[in-house]
Amino acid sequence: MGLQFTVKELSDFLETEFPQVGGQFTIEALGEMMATVRLNVGEQHLRPGGTVSGPSIFALADVAIYIAVLAMIGREALAVTTNCSIDFMRKPAAGVDLIAECRLLKLGRVLAVGDVLIRSEGQEAPVARASLTYSIPPKR
Template identity: 70%
Template sequence: MPVVMTEADLHAFLEREFPQTAGDFIIEEVGEKAIRVRLPVAERHLRPGGTVSGPSMFALADVSVYLAVLAMIGPKALAVTTNCSIDFMRKPAAGADLICVCRLLKLGRVLAVGECLMFSEGSDAPVARASLTYSIPPER
């Protein structure tokens, strides 16, 4: 199955459909059923103690699976998360961006399942692992 939306296409989609958060994420690489997305960590992403908050990591995993699905099926803004599970494995490095490496394990007609590993930039040890399921809207 070929990629139908490039990094530039996905960025333009986010700018158009989600202007309030589009600037929070950098799409670094798009491949067949795979994507790499960066969260440039800022003060608003931190929790007490100076580490990246769980909600920020959820947002990175969620947008990564969403974009991986759209890269394969095209711009369907109404695809939605139906399930998410996250394992927080270690504290992210202070001051480092988070990198999400995502692959789609299943891309069906109505459901997609993605798996994400999140890393602090410069580290090979994952800080979190997430599994998400997306519902894909039917064609009309």
């Protein structure tokens, strides 16, 4: 199947289709059945106490899987999350971006399943681990 986008092409697609998240995420790398995505942590991602909020961590996991799926199937804005399980394992480091390493475990005609490991930049210990399933709409 092979990659359907370059990093720049996929970044441009996301900016066009989802301008509401513009500037929040950076695609660091794409590969066969994998993606590395950065959450550019800003004030809007913090909860009281100054740590990154759970919803922001979830969003990073979700976007990382979406990017990995699109990189493989091409331009399909309507691929959607059908299941997510996330383990929050430790508090993110203060004031640094989060990095998600995503790998697709299965990519079928109608479903994609993947795992995401999220770390604070520069830290080895994971902040969260997520498993997600995406529904891929039928070709028109």
